[in-house]
Amino acid sequence: MQDRDVNASANRPDRDKFQGHSGIVSSAGKEEVFVKWLSENGAKFVDRALLRCYENDVRGVHAARDLKAEEIIIEVPLKCLITVEMGKATDVGRAVLEAGLELDAPKHIFLMLFLLLDRCNSDSFFRPYYDVLPGSLSNMPIFWKPNELTWLEGSYLLVQIEERKCAIQNDFKAIVDAWPAFKRICTLDEFSWARMCVCSRNFGIVINGVRTSAMVPYADMLNHFRPRETKWTFDNTRGAFTITALQSIPSGGQIYDSYGQKCNHRFLLNYGFAVEDNYECDGYCPNEVALLVRLAPEDPLTARKRLIWIRDGAVGVKRIRLCASDNENFRACLSLLRVVAADEVELDRILSQNPYGTYRTASDIHVPVSFRNECAALSLLKHTCKSMLEAYPRSLAADKSAISSNTLSPFSNERHACIHVKSEKLVLCHYINFAKTALNLARCHDGEFEATVSRLFDEPVHRHVASYCNGIVRQVRHAVPKLLSVESDRRQHKLNLSTPTIV
Numbered sequence: 411m412q413d414r415d416v417n418a419s420a421n422r423p424d425r426d427k428f429q430g431h432s433g434i435v436s437s438a439g440k441e442e443v444f445v446k447w448l449s450e451n452g453a454k455f456v457d458r459a460l461l462r463c464y465e466n467d468v469r470g471v472h473a474a475r476d477l478k479a480e481e482i483i484i485e486v487p488l489k490c491l492i493t494v495e496m497g498k499a500t501d502v503g504r505a506v507l508e509a510g511l512e513l514d515a516p517k518h519i520f521l522m523l524f525l526l527l528d529r530c531n532s533d534s535f536f537r538p539y540y541d542v543l544p545g546s547l548s549n550m551p552i553f554w555k556p557n558e559l560t561w562l563e564g565s566y567l568l569v570q571i572e573e574r575k576c577a578i579q580n581d582f583k584a585i586v587d588a589w590p591a592f593k594r595i596c597t598l599d600e601f602s603w604a605r606m607c608v609c610s611r612n613f614g615i616v617i618n619g620v621r622t623s624a625m626v627p628y629a630d631m632l633n634h635f636r637p638r639e640t641k642w643t644f645d646n647t648r649g650a651f652t653i654t655a656l657q658s659i660p661s662g663g664q665i666y667d668s669y670g671q672k673c674n675h676r677f678l679l680n681y682g683f684a685v686e687d688n689y690e691c692d693g694y695c696p697n698e699v700a701l702l703v704r705l706a707p708e709d710p711l712t713a714r715k716r717l718i719w720i721r722d723g724a725v726g727v728k729r730i731r732l733c734a735s736d737n738e739n740f741r742a743c744l745s746l747l748r749v750v751a752a753d754e755v756e757l758d759r760i761l762s763q764n765p766y767g768t769y770r771t772a773s774d775i776h777v778p779v780s781f782r783n784e785c786a787a788l789s790l791l792k793h794t795c796k797s798m799l800e801a802y803p804r805s806l807a808a809d810k811s812a813i814s815s816n817t818l819s820p821f822s823n824e825r826h827a828c829i830h831v832k833s834e835k836l837v838l839c840h841y842i843n844f845a846k847t848a849l850n851l852a853r854c855h856d857g858e859f860e861a862t863v864s865r866l867f868d869e870p871v872h873r874h875v876a877s878y879c880n881g882i883v884r885q886v887r888h889a890v891p892k893l894l895s896v897e898s899d900r901r902q903h904k905l906n907l908s909t910p911t912i913v
């Protein structure tokens with residue numbers, strides 16, 4: 411599966427909801443044929459697991475008996491795998507290689523080429539596998555109808571969906587140009603289906619020292635859950651792909667695979683679902699929002715500011731993915747905001763008189779520039795998040811109530827869209843509160859500052875702002891070598907904390 415995580419360890423999503431489906435237990439004809447095909451071709455331990463069909467094309471794998479930790483659940487021999495090399499060896503694969511095409515997801519493309527070509531052959535060895543692949547992928551956002559896309563209004567995911575569609579179209583056109591017979595093999599719709607099928611079901615593996623990707627029949631029937639309860643690998647000594655339990659799994663329990671620690675936009679875009687409580691065991695939440703930071707065209711300093719922005723490859727506008735934790739992106743975002751918020755004196759300081767010589771790029775300004783600048787950058791962060799929050803048609807409270815009231819059916823696109831936008835709004839709220847807290851702490855008395863910072867450290871949800879205040883805010887309050895003192899800043903800038911041009 412795309413970026414499936416082999417070593418991950420945490421979170422607790424729609425486990426019970428997925429199990430809620432297990433009332434409808436059947437193993438329809440095509441699934442039986444598929445399991446028989448695997449067994450006849452050397453797959454082992456298929457009796458340890460049971461493929462359950464909840465609804466049309468929606469399945470999961472369940473333990474057929476109590477499974478112990480370290481027990482192999484399923485072993486799929488190499489001959490049943492479709493690999494990138496098999497796609498490269500096709501006529502179209504060779505034409506693509508010869509043309510040296512720059513494709514969106516090259517490894518996936520070769521798997522798709524094999525799949526699309528070989529499924530035209532009614533006698534294909536893989537026929538039983540093709541017959542169980544989902545016929546429609548209506549949960550994938552690239553296939554959502556216009557009314558369904560409105561559920562994502564306000565989210566940058568809408569842009570990414572369009573970009574994905576565009577990339578698929580470009581790849582299709584480039585392949586047809588390189589091998590014109592391809593348009594008789596599949597339509598753009600079928601090509602898009604294959605793209606999402608491969609994207610949501612392939613595994614990155616190493617076979618005899620060669621790093622590749624593969625479609626692994628049966629292994630791709632496991633649904634996502636974290637923390638992971640199984641591990642998978644290509645075992646060269648067995649010549650087979652294996653899935654092993656990491657803990658005991660009771661008879662009848664669903665056997666899950668972790669698709670990795672991911673933001674909900676990646677789950678939704680690549681797999682067609684979003685995880686309601688996307689938290690790791692340590693409380694970390696990988697959900698992000700794509701914040702837009704932009705130099706204000708009406709700012710007379712913009713031309714000079716561009717000089718430093720351009721070193722990042724950004725022409726005055728940058729999207730930064732932020733999650734509600736301290737990380738490199740958060741520090742880069744603050745750095746860019748320091749430039750956007752800079753007045754002339756501060757910009758001179760950024761461009762020349764900084765503690766480490768000239769900054770490489772506008773994302774590298776990790777030391778505060780001045781008291782005023784830091785407060786202005788925080789105000790800008792707050793206002794940017796507020797205006798992004800206002801761009802969603804529905805409030806966070808309304809999302810929460812729609813999700814908890816179960817008015818949206820468990821696997822509906824609307825529910826997944828709602829979970830996704832809620833995830834983004836939570837990150838925006840985190841930064842609005844972050845900026846408010848930090849601005850208050852920048853201006854309060856020493857005693858209050860110390861007491862508040864230590865109180866914030868005690869609460870896990872506030873550790874991010876506590877650590878920022880303890881470091882950067884403390885620095886700007888007391889001034890550090892090579893920075894103007896707070897008092898001198900106040901005199902020079904008359905404590906002009908008004909928000910600079912808001913994005």
Ligand SMILES: C[S@@+](CC[C@H](N)C(=O)[O-])C[C@H]1O[C@@H](n2cnc3c(N)ncnc32)[C@H](O)[C@@H]1O
Nearest residue numbers: 467468469610611630631632633634681682683
């Ligand atoms: C690798 S397949 C898993 C098998 C799939 N359920 C089937 O019936 O073919 C991945 C797809 O399963 C579904 N899925 C997996 N984990 C899920 C989860 N935790 N919640 C909702 N849907 C999930 C999504 O449609 C996803 O694109």
